[in-house]
Amino acid sequence: MTAAAHASSADQVLDVLLHQTEPVTRPFLATSCGLSRPTIFAAIQQLEQRGLVQAVGQQSGTPGRSATLYEVPEGAGALAAVDIGGSNLRVAIADLRGQLVGEQHEPTARPGGPAIVAQAIELLRSTLLASRMAAVPLRTIGVSVPGVLEHDGRTVRYASNIDQFEPFDFATPFADAFDTVVILDNNVNLAAMAERWRGAARELSTFAVVAVGAGIGAGIVHEGRVMRGAHGAAGEVAFLPPFGTRRKVDARAHDEAGGLSLLHDAQSRSGWRGDPPTTVEDLFRRAAAGERPAATLVEEECARIASVIASICAVIDPETVVLTGGVGDNDQLIARAGSLTEAMIPFPPTLIRSGLGDRASLIGAVHLAAQSAKQELVEDTSG
Amino acid sequence: MTAAAHASSADQVLDVLLHQTEPVTRPFLATSCGLSRPTIFAAIQQLEQRGLVQAVGQQSGTPGRSATLYEVPEGAGALAAVDIGGSNLRVAIADLRGQLVGEQHEPTARPGGPAIVAQAIELLRSTLLASRMAAVPLRTIGVSVPGVLEHDGRTVRYASNIDQFEPFDFATPFADAFDTVVILDNNVNLAAMAERWRGAARELSTFAVVAVGAGIGAGIVHEGRVMRGAHGAAGEVAFLPPFGTRRKVDARAHDEAGGLSLLHDAQSRSGWRGDPPTTVEDLFRRAAAGERPAATLVEEECARIASVIASICAVIDPETVVLTGGVGDNDQLIARAGSLTEAMIPFPPTLIRSGLGDRASLIGAVHLAAQSAKQELVEDTSG
DNA sequence: TCCATTTGTTAGGCAACTTGCTTATTGAAT
DNA sequence: ATTCAATAAGCAAGTTGCCTAACAAATGGA
Numbered sequence: 138m139t140a141a142a143h144a145s146s147a148d149q150v151l152d153v154l155l156h157q158t159e160p161v162t163r164p165f166l167a168t169s170c171g172l173s174r175p176t177i178f179a180a181i182q183q184l185e186q187r188g189l190v191q192a193v194g195q196q197s198g199t200p201g202r203s204a205t206l207y208e209v210p211e212g213a214g215a216l217a218a219v220d221i222g223g224s225n226l227r228v229a230i231a232d233l234r235g236q237l238v239g240e241q242h243e244p245t246a247r248p249g250g251p252a253i254v255a256q257a258i259e260l261l262r263s264t265l266l267a268s269r270m271a272a273v274p275l276r277t278i279g280v281s282v283p284g285v286l287e288h289d290g291r292t293v294r295y296a297s298n299i300d301q302f303e304p305f306d307f308a309t310p311f312a313d314a315f316d317t318v319v320i321l322d323n324n325v326n327l328a329a330m331a332e333r334w335r336g337a338a339r340e341l342s343t344f345a346v347v348a349v350g351a352g353i354g355a356g357i358v359h360e361g362r363v364m365r366g367a368h369g370a371a372g373e374v375a376f377l378p379p380f381g382t383r384r385k386v387d388a389r390a391h392d393e394a395g396g397l398s399l400l401h402d403a404q405s406r407s408g409w410r411g412d413p414p415t416t417v418e419d420l421f422r423r424a425a426a427g428e429r430p431a432a433t434l435v436e437e438e439c440a441r442i443a444s445v446i447a448s449i450c451a452v453i454d455p456e457t458v459v460l461t462g463g464v465g466d467n468d469q470l471i472a473r474a475g476s477l478t479e480a481m482i483p484f485p486p487t488l489i490r491s492g493l494g495d496r497a498s499l500i501g502a503v504h505l506a507a508q509s510a511k512q513e514l515v516e517d518t519s520g
Numbered sequence: 521m522t523a524a525a526h527a528s529s530a531d532q533v534l535d536v537l538l539h540q541t542e543p544v545t546r547p548f549l550a551t552s553c554g555l556s557r558p559t560i561f562a563a564i565q566q567l568e569q570r571g572l573v574q575a576v577g578q579q580s581g582t583p584g585r586s587a588t589l590y591e592v593p594e595g596a597g598a599l600a601a602v603d604i605g606g607s608n609l610r611v612a613i614a615d616l617r618g619q620l621v622g623e624q625h626e627p628t629a630r631p632g633g634p635a636i637v638a639q640a641i642e643l644l645r646s647t648l649l650a651s652r653m654a655a656v657p658l659r660t661i662g663v664s665v666p667g668v669l670e671h672d673g674r675t676v677r678y679a680s681n682i683d684q685f686e687p688f689d690f691a692t693p694f695a696d697a698f699d700t701v702v703i704l705d706n707n708v709n710l711a712a713m714a715e716r717w718r719g720a721a722r723e724l725s726t727f728a729v730v731a732v733g734a735g736i737g738a739g740i741v742h743e744g745r746v747m748r749g750a751h752g753a754a755g756e757v758a759f760l761p762p763f764g765t766r767r768k769v770d771a772r773a774h775d776e777a778g779g780l781s782l783l784h785d786a787q788s789r790s791g792w793r794g795d796p797p798t799t800v801e802d803l804f805r806r807a808a809a810g811e812r813p814a815a816t817l818v819e820e821e822c823a824r825i826a827s828v829i830a831s832i833c834a835v836i837d838p839e840t841v842v843l844t845g846g847v848g849d850n851d852q853l854i855a856r857a858g859s860l861t862e863a864m865i866p867f868p869p870t871l872i873r874s875g876l877g878d879r880a881s882l883i884g885a886v887h888l889a890a891q892s893a894k895q896e897l898v899e900d901t902s903g
Numbered sequence: 904t905c906c907a908t909t910t911g912t913t914a915g916g917c918a919a920c921t922t923g924c925t926t927a928t929t930g931a932a933t
Numbered sequence: 934a935t936t937c938a939a940t941a942a943g944c945a946a947g948t949t950g951c952c953t954a955a956c957a958a959a960t961g962g963a
Contacts (some may be wrong), residue, residue, distance in 0.1 A: 146919075164941065173921060178943075201940025202928035343750065357835065359742045366837025367726065368867040376834040376865050378762055378827045444761045451759040452740065452835040454749025482759045484751040529950075547910070556952055561912070584909025585959040 146172055147180040148515045151189060154209050155234050155511060160193050162204035181207060189213045189233075189514065209233055214276040216510055217265065217315070218502035219257050220324065221282055221307070223298040223351075226253065227499040228261045230268045233276070235334075235507040239268030240499075248300035250293075254310045261315075275317050276513070279506030281324045281498040282307050285369040290321060298351075320509045325372060326363045327501025328461065328493075329356030334504045336492035337459045344457045345449050346491070347374070349442060349465030355449060374445045406430045421469050439470055443477035450482050461491035529555055530563040531898045534572060537592050538617050538894060543576050545587035564590060572596050572616075572897065592616055597659040599893055600648065600698070601885035602640050603707065604665055604690070606681040606734075609636065610882040611644045613651045616659070618717075618890040622651030623882075631683035633676075637693045645697075658700050659896070662889030664707045664881040665690050668752040673704060681734075703892045708755060709746045710884025711844065711876075712739030717887045719875035720842045727840045728832050729874070730757070732825060732848030738832060757828045789813045804852050822853055826860035833865050844874035 144152070149170045154161065167177045184190035191210040195203040211232045220227040223245065230239035241264045246256050261278075265271060284296030291308035293301075308319040329346040332338040338346070338358070346356040355372035357364040364371040406413070408430045414420040423431035442465070446458055460471050468490065475488040493500055527535070532553045537544070550560045567573035574593040578586045594615050603610040606628065613622035624647045629639050644661075648654060667679030674691040676684075691702040712729040715721040721729070721741070729739040738755035740747040747754040789796070791813045797803040806814035825848070829841055843854050851873065858871040876883055 162941085174941080175922095175943075176920060179919090197929085199940075200930045200938075202942075204941055343747075355835070359747060360745060362743060364726075364742060364836055366867075367839030367869070368837055370833070370837040370867045371835065373837070373867075374834050376830070378830050378834075378864060447759070447761050448831050449835055450753070451757050451761075452738070452754065452832055453747055454751055454753040454756070456750030481761060484749075484753045484756075486750070545910085557910080558912075558953090559951060562950090579910095580960080582909075583907075583961050585911075587910055 144515065145180075146170070146176045147183045150177060150180040151184060151209075151514060152511065154184075154190065154207070155507070157208070158234070158236070160206035160208040162196055162206055164204060166207075211238075211270065212273055214510060215265070215270040215273040216503060216506040217261055217275055217278040217317075218499055218506055219261060219278065219280045219311070220327075220496075220499040220502055221253055221257060221280065221299065222324070222498070223248075223283060225495070226257055226260060227496065228257065228264050229499055229503055230265055230270050231503050231507070232270070233507065233510060235503050237503070238270055239264050241267075245299065250296065250299065250301040250305035250307065251310075253299055253301075254307060258310065258314045261311075275315055276510040277318045277320060277506040278311050278315060279327075279502035279504070279509065280307055280311065280319060280321045281327045281502040281505075282321050283324050286321055286323055293321065318509060318513065320505055322501070322505055323369070324498040324501075325354050325356040326365070327505060328491075328497035329358050329363055329459075329501070330504055331493055331497045331499075331501035332459050332461075332491060333358060333361070335500055336497060337489045338457060338492075341457055343453075344455045344459060345372075345453070345486075346459045346461060346497075347442070347446060347449070347465060348462035349438075349460065349470075350462035353442070353445060355445070357449070357453060357455075359453070374449065377445060377448050379444055379448075406434065417464055417467065421467060425469065435470070435473070438464070439473040439477055442470070442474040443481060446474065446478045446486070446488070447481040450478075450484065450486055454484060455486050458486045458488050459491055460488060461494070461497060463495075466491050466494055527898065528563075529553070529559050530566045533560060533563040534567060534592075534897060535894065537567075537573065537590070538890070540591070541617070541619070543589035543591040545579055545589060547587060549590075594621070594653065595656055597893060598648070598653040598656040599886060599889040600644055600658055600661040600700075601882055601889055602644060602661065602663045602694070603710075603879075603882040603885055604636055604640060604663065604682065605707070605881070606631075606666060608878070609640055609643060610879065611640065611647050612882055612886055613648055613653050614886050614890070615653070616890065616893055618886050620886070621653055622647050628682065633679065633682065633684040633688035633690065634693075636682055636684075637690060641693065641697045644694075658698055659893040660701045660703060660889040661694050661698060662710075662885035662887070662892065663690055663694065663702060663704045664710045664885040664888075665704050666707050669704055669706055676704070701892060701896065703888055705884070705888055706752070707881040707884075708737050708739040709748065710888060711874075711880035712741050712746055712842075712884070713887055714876055714880045714882075714884035715842050715844075715874060716741060716744070718883055719880060720872045721840060724840055726836075727838045727842060728755075728836070728869075729842045729844060729880075730825070730829060730832070730848060731845040732821075732843065732853075733845035736825070736828060736845075738828070740832070740836060740838075742836070757832065760828060760831050762827055762831075789817065800847055800850065804850060808852065818853070818856070821847065822856040822860055825853070825857040826864060829857065829861045829869070829871070830864040833861070833867065833869055837867060838869050841869045841871050842874055843871060844877070844880060846878075849874050849877055 150166055153166055153169050163177045167174045181190055189209060190207050192205050193208050194206045196206055197203045214233045216231045218229040225242055226245050227242040229237055231237050241260060245253060282293045283298040284293040286293055291306045292304045293307050294304045308321055311319045325348060332346055338344045342361045343359050348354050353375050355374045357372050414423060420431055424435035471488050471490060479485045491497060533549055536549055536552050546560045546564060550557045564573055572592060573590050575588050576591050577589045579589055580586045597616045599614045601612040608625050609628050610625040612620055614620050624643060628636060665676045666681040667676040669676055674689045675687045676690050677687045691704055694702045708731060715729055721727045725744045726742050731737050736758050738757045740755050793811060797806060803814055807818035854871050854873060862868045874880060
């Protein structure tokens with residue numbers, strides 16, 4: 138009922154420990170939490186009893202008594218992440234800090250929510266067993282879904298990308314199979330958070346991720362929070378007026394190696410010297426060489442992307458735009474789209490490539506699971 | 521250095537009191553703060569000693585002992601607000617809760633930052649003296665400026681609207697004249713916050729305010745926070761690709777009764793039956809009657825506005841868009857622009873008129889001053 | 904008049920931190 | 934080897950900020 142949870146000292150300490158990659162000392166925790174050493178001592182004792190912290194040796198080399206080093210042991214819990222895409226299924230296992238200890242992917246076998254979820258559960262199970270976390274309790278599964286998440290946090294709509302046209306509950310099958318907390322979010326939102334967590338947008342609190350692949354979509358982060366929109370449609374830049382509804386519902390399907398609409402357009406043009414290009418790299422190479430239909434196509438695509446970026450800037454003015462997706466994750470395109478953008482608006486953003494490529498949504502799902510697990514570990518004490 | 525200020529009980533109580541319009545009892549404060557009665561008792565005692573709370577009678581009518589009623593007295597402090605516009609200068613005096621006790625406006629006499637600031641100081645002084653707050657200490661002045669605020673919080677750029685082309689410090693003259701804290705923000709941002717505080721967007725945490733007047737600009741609020749953008753250019757929708765840079769720097773000059781670009785366009789068209797329209801109302805009336813150049817102009821303007829709204833929706837998907845400004849604050853335009861928007865995107869927002877009209881930025885400046893004053897009253901105790 | 908009810912006030916207590924002190928180690932200087 | 938300065942570890946008492954419990958005071962209605 139009362140508003141503020143007022144994170145206790147143990148929670149603060151755990152929070153700091155989960156951000157660390159190396160073991161740390163109690164005096165370090167004291168200064169970084171702003172608490173006194175006795176308080177840290179008590180907090181560490183509590184956390185040790187709960188198995189969330191372990192002493193792992195002594196610090197040496199400095200004058201004075203050597204401090205005990207502590208870390209969150211791998212046995213404290215495992216996280217799982219699943220990225221459900223139209224052509225690829227990715228899973229990962231991580232420790233509570235979000236450090237990956239196992240990752241696998243395979244082509245999507247059959248379309249449709251139930252089939253893909255069954256495949257994902259199998260793949261996740263085998264990846265978990267193959268990892269060194271097989272015996273560790275699985276705390277949370279984060280799932281990246283290609284559609285709009287309803288307010289119940291379980292049901293996904295408009296996942297046309299995987300031929301799931303009816304609303305489908307992607308959470309319960311995982312929860313039943315692994316008897317764990319399952320948390321879902323949209324793939325573009327997760328990709329955006331992943332870029333901020335471990336990708337190209339580290340240290341940025343307001344930016345946009347533009348994914349160009351089968352369609353075009355954007356994930357927008359404002360002051361560290363993903364913009365979702367009233368209808369879950371924030372970032373649906375395929376609907377921007379200059380384009381109308383030409384490329385619409387599948388706009389979020391940005392993680393597909395096949396099905397790139399730019400390649401599709403290319404193959405339906407005539408006038409190629411030899412065969413039409415079959416890869417994005419080939420198309421860009423031929424465009425750079427001045428080959429006629431290639432150069433025109435690339436220039437048109439860059440203009441479209443520049444127009445989308447300019448529109449995003451006119452509305453939210455991000456400092457940085459991260460480009461990703463099968464088409465977008467390309468230096469040549471970024472350079473050209475960047476100079477076109479600069480001609481359109483007086484306050485252009487910095488354009489950078491994704492730091493994570495097509496693993497962005499998966500990494501985002503790991504982050505989601507890590508956040509959720511942390512929150513639950515904190516709520517254990519107060520609730 | 522340490523992060524959380526962890527609002528003390530007195531701060532919480534003050535916060536609740538500042539949101540109340542009527543005096544309240546201590547038991548009410550206890551339940552609404554989630555604190556016990558003894559704690560409230562102590563907090564009220566502290567606040568009374570600081571002159572921030574006063575007993576103002578007894579509650580009666582209910583069974584049981586009658587409770588003492590408390591409120592923040594007017595003597596606790598005064599706030600001032602200034603809205604610097606290209607054609608009008610507005611000032612207001614309010615109590616700490618933001619309740620207006622005096623308001624005046626007059627046409628801007630001469631352009632340029634220094635002249636307008638001098639005029640504003642005069643007008644503010646006379647308004648303060650004429651109000652019943654003349655003897656009350658002035659805590660904070662909130663100023664709405666027609667330009668981009670630099671990171672120092674004092675210097676304003678691009679105030680071309682008032683013929684101030686060089687960066688100018690709008691804060692120091694007020695601070696010197698009244699020996700008080702002065703806080704500035706952009707007029708569109710303040711108008712947006714005002715709509716949320718006391719206008720059409722009450723209870724909404726994510727929405728956009730689109731101002732159509734001399735130009736077109738937008739203020740965007742995401743989860744209760746105004747989006748500013750990396751260059752202070754968030755909401756500069758005049759730069760959206762379909763329009764190019766046709767209407768640019770003066771886009772934020774939305775509060776001007778004169779200088780409406782739609783009227784300007786109208787007067788430069790030929791083919792009017794009689795004189796061209798001189799007011800927006802006249803133009804819309806003649807358009808509704810089917811008069812030729814009027815109907816075309818209005819339809820074009822509505823299409824432009826719908827396109828801007830659709831672009832905003834494709835990027836941030838707000839639930840509601842508030843329309844304001846000399847042209848935008850008009851039912852006929854809102855109805856037409858609304859139906860055009862619905863044809864452009866599948867997740868249209870609700871369009872509503874401003875609840876505050878051309879006083880929005882001034883009300884926003886009052887809000888800004890009230891927030892700043894509250895923060896300082898809180899920091900007094902902890903710092 | 905008495906009573907149920909609600910407010911006002913005091914007293915005591917507890918949780919979560921703090922500061923200040925003593926003790927235990929450690930690397931380097933003598 | 935011994936000593937010293939520096940740092941960590943651990944203990945004791947004090948402070949803060951809130952709570953619950955209990956009771957006194959005031960009020961409308963039976």
